[in-house]
Amino acid sequence: MSAASTSSRDRIIEASIAILDGSGEDGLTFRALSERLATGPGAIYWHVPNKGDLLTAACDAxxxxxxxxxxxxxxxxxxxxxxxxxxxxxxxxxxxxxxxxxxxxxxxxxxxxxxxxxxxxxxxxxxxxxxxxxxxxxxxxxxxxxxxxxxxxxxxxxxxxxxxxxxxxxxxxxxxxxxxxxxxxxxxxxxxxxxxxxxxxxxxxxxxxxxxxxxxxx
Known part of the structure; x- marks a missing residue:
């Protein structure tokens, strides 16, 4: 994984943590994440395929x-x-x-x-x-x-x-x-x-x- 790709994944995880802290698991959606990161859902799916993996990655961090x-x-x-x-x-x-x-x-x-x-x-x-x-x-x-x-x-x-x-x-x-x-x-x-x-x-x-x-x- 390239440095740029790692940086993008890290940004996604940190944004996910912020959403989870503020709105809980129900608030963590790819739409909410896309809006927070000002990017399209496709860019997020490329790094994290589904909400379960996203939650696990945030937890792991x-x-x-x-x-x-x-x-x-x-x-x-x-x-x-x-x-x-x-x-x-x-x-x-x-x-x-x-x-x-x-x-x-x-x-x-x-x-x-x-x-x-x-x-x-x-x-x-x-x-x-x-x-x-x-x-x-x-x-x-x-x-x-x-x-x-x-x-x-x-x-x-x-x-x-x-x-x-x-x-x-x-x-x-x-x-x-x-x-x-x-x-x-x-x-x-x-x-x-x-x-x-x-x-x-x-x-x-x-x-x-x-x-x-x-x-x-x-």
Whole structure:
């Protein structure tokens, strides 16, 4: 592919990302893209044949940025935490990425994540026969929690809900639950008001990493 062709494809992908961020998947059409780029649909089809491939290419561009963080000299644990948080932030900033990943199993966006996380799991000394399950647990947690967080944020923005007001209302409701039937939930009411989503996410990563370390000592 020539430099000019690569540049044109990159422009198409960046324009697609902007449309997806602003209008979601429904807003990404070749017509909207043509208007944004001031070009004909044929020029776009030459680089990307259909909307599915366009969505995957846009997703891959976001994932590549998140996975390419420079982490020279860091421990495998630190790298996993950084990559996981990078993915969490990327999905939060681009809510469509979560669903785009589920539509591209085995393709480059997922392969990038698998490779980068997998290398760190291997570096942690996880036995070969346990690496697939270990990487799967990390990926399921990262992508699942990241997508849910992004969905919550998007729902709040769509409905004009203030996060602090929402959490305060839920905490108030929890604090009034029956103390015998809902003892734990009631005890969490005070924590709910001020909890930090990113910090809670990293706490889950640390629990998984602690489990990996503990299993190696058995």
């Amino acid at each position: 976001i994932i590549a940025r998140a996975m390419n963080a420079p982490l020279v000299g860091a421990t495998p644990q630190a790298i996993i935490r950084t990559l996981a948080l990078g993915m969490f932030d990327a999905i939060d900033a681009h809510p469509w990425v979560g669903s785009a990943l589920t539509r591209a199993p085995g393709q480059l966006p997922m392969v990038r994540i698998l490779e980068r996380i997998g290398r760190q799991v291997s570096a942690l000394g996880v036995p070969d026969e346990e690496q697939w399950a270990t990487v799967g647990a990390l990926l399921n947690y990262i992508l699942g929690v990241g997508a849910q967080n992004a969905a919550n944020g998007q729902l709040g923005r769509t409905r004009g809900i203030d996060r602090s007001d929402f959490l305060d209302a839920v905490a108030t409701t929890w604090s009034q639950l029956d103390p015998d039937a809902y003892a734990f939930t009631r005890s969490m009411a005070a924590h709910l008001r001020g909890h930090d989503d990113r910090r809670d996410f990293l706490a889950g990563i640390d629990l998984i990493l602690s489990g990996i370390e503990a299993s190696r000592r058995l």
